[in-house]
Amino acid sequence: MTASHQPTLSSMTRRGFLYAAAAVAGGAALSACTGNDKPTDQTGGGSGSGAKGSATKPLPKPNAYQQAPSLDGKGLPPVAERLPENPYVIPHRWAKPGKYGGQLNMNVVSTQGAAKANSDKEFFYGHSIVRYLNDGQDIGPGLAESWEANDDATEWTFHFRKGLKWSDGEPWTTGDIMWWWEKFVLPGKMSQIPPDDTRSGKGTIAKLSAPDDLTLTMTFDAPAPMTADKLAAWANGANGDNGPIWMMPSHYLKQFHPDYGKNVPDDWDSVGGIMTTKCDWHRNPDCPTMTGYRCKSFNSNKGVVLERNPYYWAVMPNGDQVPYIDEIQVSVISDPESGKLQVQQGSIDYCQGSFNQIGLTDVAGIRDSTAKAGTEIVLWDSGSGTGSIFFFNYDYIDPTLRKLFREPKFRQAVSYAFDRDSVRKGVYFNTGDKTTGTLSPKAKEFQINDEGKKVYTDWRDSYVQHDPDKAKQILDELGLKDTDGDGFRELPGGKPLKLRLDYSADQSAEHTAKDNQLIADLKAVGLRMDKNPIPPQSFGDQWATGKLMTHTNWEVGDGHPLIYAGWVVPVQVDHWAPLQGRWYSLLGTPELKKELDVDPYKRHPPRVEPEADSPVAKLQDFYNQARVEPDELKRAELIWEIFKIHTTEGPFFMGCVANYPQVMVIKKDLRNVPRKENLALGGFVNPWIHPTPAVYDPECYYWENPDDHTA
Template identity: 65%
Template sequence: MHMPKISRRNLLYGSALFAGAAALGGCSSGGDTPNGNGSNGPRSEAQGSASEPLVAPGTYQQAPALEGQDLPPVQERLPEHPYVIPHRWVTPGKYGGKLNMNVFSTTGAAGAVSDFEFFYGNSPLRYLNDGKDVGPGLVESWESNDDASEWTFHFRKGLKWSDGEPWTTADVMFWWEEFVLEQKMAVTPPDEARSGKGTLATFTAVDETTLKISFDAPAPLTPDRIAMWVNGPRVGPFWAMPSHYLKQFHPKFNKSVGEDWDAVGGLMATRSDWHRNPECPTMTGYRCKSFDNSRGVVLERNPYYWCVMPNGDQLPYLDEIQISVVTDDQVGKLQIQQGSVDYCHGPFNRVTLNDVQGLKDSTAKAGTEIILWDSGSGTGSIFFFNYDYIDDDLRELIRNPKFRQAVSYAFDREAVRQSVYFNTGEPTTGTLSPKAIEYLVNDTGKQAYTGWRDSYVAYDPEQAKQILDELGVVDSDGDGIRELPGGKKLKLRIDSQADSSPEHSTKDNQLVSDLKAIGLDMAINPIPPQSFDDQWKTGKLMSRSNWEASDGPNLLVHPTWMVPIEPTRWAPLQGQWYQQIGTKTAGTELELNPWERHPPRMEPEREGPIQRIWDLYNASKVEPDEMKRHELVWEMIKIHISDGPFFMGCVANFPQITVIKNDLRNVPRRENLTLGGFVNTWIHPTPAVYDPECYFWENPDQHA
């Protein structure tokens, strides 16, 4: 896919009202600080990545630490044609050293996900150039039939798991047949494996390195969608599981483990998670060396990793990565300022723009540099009601678009832009990522974006009050607080995870204050993070606020904010209905109350906005013409404007922070990236897309 270079208002790095804003101007901008190309001179100005695969060098070098181990020669551990790192800013590095990181988590290392965003090794295909291009991964080449209803993927010959066992398409079929189709271990079909008609694709292993995926309708976006996520446990679909290892824990292949999937499934979930289980093979550049849920994880080099540098260096360069868990975000930030953290990727360390001044002041002592990449966010900190809330009266009000529009008009986004985002980015009602191709392809796309962004963005309390009056949401008893039509008390809640970051809590407090000013009573209700998702999916929570929407680079590859197709966004029960289409569960328990079904699910109203969005989305999935797909997206956006907002943002495309040690090399700066970076969406996994396996120390002996 081809995307024009983005053109939008520049981020105001040096012009905010607060002291921290001045520090933004000096972050990752020119100068003679140590660079990403392994020297101390001016940093590399090379931009982007090759969109076509680079030729394998033919001769290879390995890490000295692997010498003397009982391993085959490096050329025998690599596939016939290894993946060659295509980024123009990288240079050959030095082997050795450890990278120290920390990650915030209230539930221990098992609940931390930052390290999963680092490794693209399990993925069949990969995003390049901030999502503009799709390149090979485990798959070396691919093609489709004329109507894109059948796709054939040719995996690299000679791939090996981290234990040296061969990787084959049998590992894909093990995941698909034993877990997806059987719906075991809470594994559900990824939407990229379902056609526009709602039916699941057919997977066929043609041979050990060839996989055929057949749909009953055209599926032109299949490669783009397979490039999403890092893939593996907990983040994205598995796509392949090490069947040679996991069969010993599966009842079908080992009768001695028993047939109780409540027990077996828990064991399998742990055994199949390479991050928690040192015995589990992986295809990533690092494998688990040790795991402690209260302390963290230590990762060591995978000697069979299938990626190399253009000069033939087998990756990774670093010997180990140690990721420590912190349960207090202030402790984690102090560790960064003291220099005990070598690499901090902002979204997962609770580091925000509020922390820039403190981080800037400590760079000399800590030996660090602050890098600002574009977040790509379409919302900033988000707020949305539960469209499928269990209470009948409140659900009726929530589903009335006029009520949500009144809430949007009451929200002073400019105050949040100043207090949280230091006047960076742009105010927005809330869209998907402004970097998406559908917005940039032509003037119609640009108008679709600005129309959605500006639809209810104005701060207009008087208009908000007028709308509420027209809805009959008035102060009927004279206490200054509005009631539901008919006089019933109206008490709104922000159901927020108890460990929400200051970015979200500051915005929440602003929203509560703004709604009080128009007579709406809203309270912040902290929910333990361990139970939050289950309560949300069952319709028991009224609203959600600790998230943001940033999906792209193509709005159709993962449209979950635009189209309710799963249960974690704004219409959880209807999303769950869509997710069960084509499965064994779809036609069961229909006589029960939607909230009592297993899983809870609800069919949308036939002429309602969700069904209309579904119809357009299903049409887009089978439309081979790219421009017609864009037009279908624009039609969905019109529904989001007329019947929305279904979710409410505040600021789009603010900068995201990464902090690195001065002598860490091959880390790109904003000017090296095609679109300035695209951090905040998980489907474009950052920094995995920039291949951290090629990061190296200029002085590895100082980081032993």
């Protein structure tokens, strides 16, 4: 899965133009959602920002509600009183009424304990204002059951469901958003920053207000046409680990805040650490949540046990309150091989390969164990634009090598040297399409018309050919020659050219196999590259300060660059131009103007201003124009210009195989897990911003025989 964590955004085709207004009628989402039947176009019209689209046809509100038998006799109010007036009705055609009970066992690979394991957080959409539907083609209601924008998309108003409750039964209100915004985001407490969802096309922060308990208004100083898309992205609510928090249970957390709690010190160095733990529903059983499951117990070394939230605000069309499964147990493992063994032994019920470092190379071994383990293999489309990725640090601290890495011809020579056919065969089993490396082929801008399709294929094919002779010719022209006869090229002037493959020491076998091929291919054209494992805890800091030369253990699964721009436009520190990305992220802040007389690599934080007319400056300029463009086609044309720079002056990142299958392993009697043919685009697993499986509402998963799956 795309790290953009990263913690990877995806936006794909939208059948309806929901950016400006989507007055989604109460209680449900698309009746045509996520099915292999031809869907009815019910997302509404509108050809420009602010156009009022027709209402999405909702699923009917059930006449009666049913609850899990395990909740009987617990002293809870009747289920109808625990639900909002208009609950979210699970809209997927493939989802059928299920059975209550049982436990779901999962594992997740993490070298930093359960607190840093993000996979189960990717399960839950409960804190999201709106949701992606139909593999991201559409946006439907979440906590908000309707919303609209003015004509120029500078003001957005969201109307929330009446009667929403936190998992402890206390009312949820827009005050819980405003408390997070006013007490943490605006004053910068607990490392909270304004999410991109709250920034206008100019990058300035919106004004948030809550006229009443069920209404939230976002007012921008410039058009913000992508607001609904941005709000649908990520899973949200997991203490910022996979998207913004967006809301906090103020009724519970006030006791730990200096402004409200008794005997709480006014010292945020101390209070911030306490609050970070207390506000994390994932590891604090006392913290209320809006997700379908709440924390029952947490152990950083062992994992987390989640139990049903009796106040979860979603139901099936027949009135069953979900979730169906009583508990989810997520065990943390540090060794991927031991995790695979658990899957083969049948002790794991649900395994999404992207979280468990299980890939296509593992399919044969797992298939041999399915009969004994009682499992089956399900393949969803990954949506990846790259497969395993590699890129140089465009802002590397050494000036000589930095100049080389910024030379397009050098990067193109490396790409021509790379034998992607071997990687496609050996790592991806001849699935997917060879690629230079792009955003997801399912991205909206590639699908909008024939010109968009051509932009994609031009980028995909630009430097994909395996041509060692051409690579050697380019390297010779750059003055990179073997002057001492040792078989490796030197820099002009005779200084050794030693490339270093920096990678996180916990990377998966998929990336390692690709790396080995890359190193061998570069050796064949006279480039020396040595492996350099980096402790995962320090990798990010070293990358952001320009100390690392290369990056190799991610992939690009994202689509719309106006939602997640980092891969194609340096706007943050995680990607190929980290110091110039840091500069952009500080625009409009006092910090940007500090230490301008200091070496850029010694500033706090290190940052570099893009040079005029450089590729980075051009990319950021087109990005800035596109962010405020309300017309959809004009906006796409500006984004195409970004992609064309990657085609002509790239590659800035190098992939190998696009849209290979993603492996799922599930128990055979686990129901309501969709198959590829059920899904609108065959699945879209890899981007973090299209949170999978949250988009498929795993709260509706159930056991055919629940008694066979008790703790």
